[in-house]
Amino acid sequence: MTVGLDTGATITNVPIKVATALGYNLSKPKRQQQIVTGSGIVEGKIITVSRLTAIGETVENIEVLCHDLPKSLRVEGLLGLNFLEHFDLNISFSTRIIEIRPR
Numbered sequence: 001m002t003v004g005l006d007t008g009a010t011i012t013n014v015p016i017k018v019a020t021a022l023g024y025n026l027s028k029p030k031r032q033q034q035i036v037t038g039s040g041i042v043e044g045k046i047i048t049v050s051r052l053t054a055i056g057e058t059v060e061n062i063e064v065l066c067h068d069l070p071k072s073l074r075v076e077g078l079l080g081l082n083f084l085e086h087f088d089l090n091i092s093f094s095t096r097i098i099e100i101r102p103r
Helices: 017-023
Strands: 003-006 012-014 030-038 039-052 057-067 076-077 089-091 095-100
Touching: 012 017, 012 039, 017 057
Parallel strands: 003 076, 012 057
Antiparallel strands: 012 076, 030 039, 039 057, 089 095
16 A cells, blocks of 8 residues: 655544455444545544554554545555654655654
8 A cells, every 4th residue: 555654644544445454344433533635625534443554663553544535646545643753753855765763
């Protein structure tokens, strides 16, 4: 799955098909949340996943927003601040290098 790093997103986003394929029941989410997108306001379902591994790092018991992003973004999910806050993150725009390490 292709994911984007979004320091402006407070919560990590996973596609609906991924959450359901992993066995999560979206008919009874922890809560629903409206989000503002380029296409307008949409509603997503928030669940807690037992473990999320991305970019070589794992966070346990993390809330994710289940919502399908527009295909035009060319990513299927987003790593938001609730994932990134577990690490020290350095983004160098001049060298185009992103470094992440556990805190």
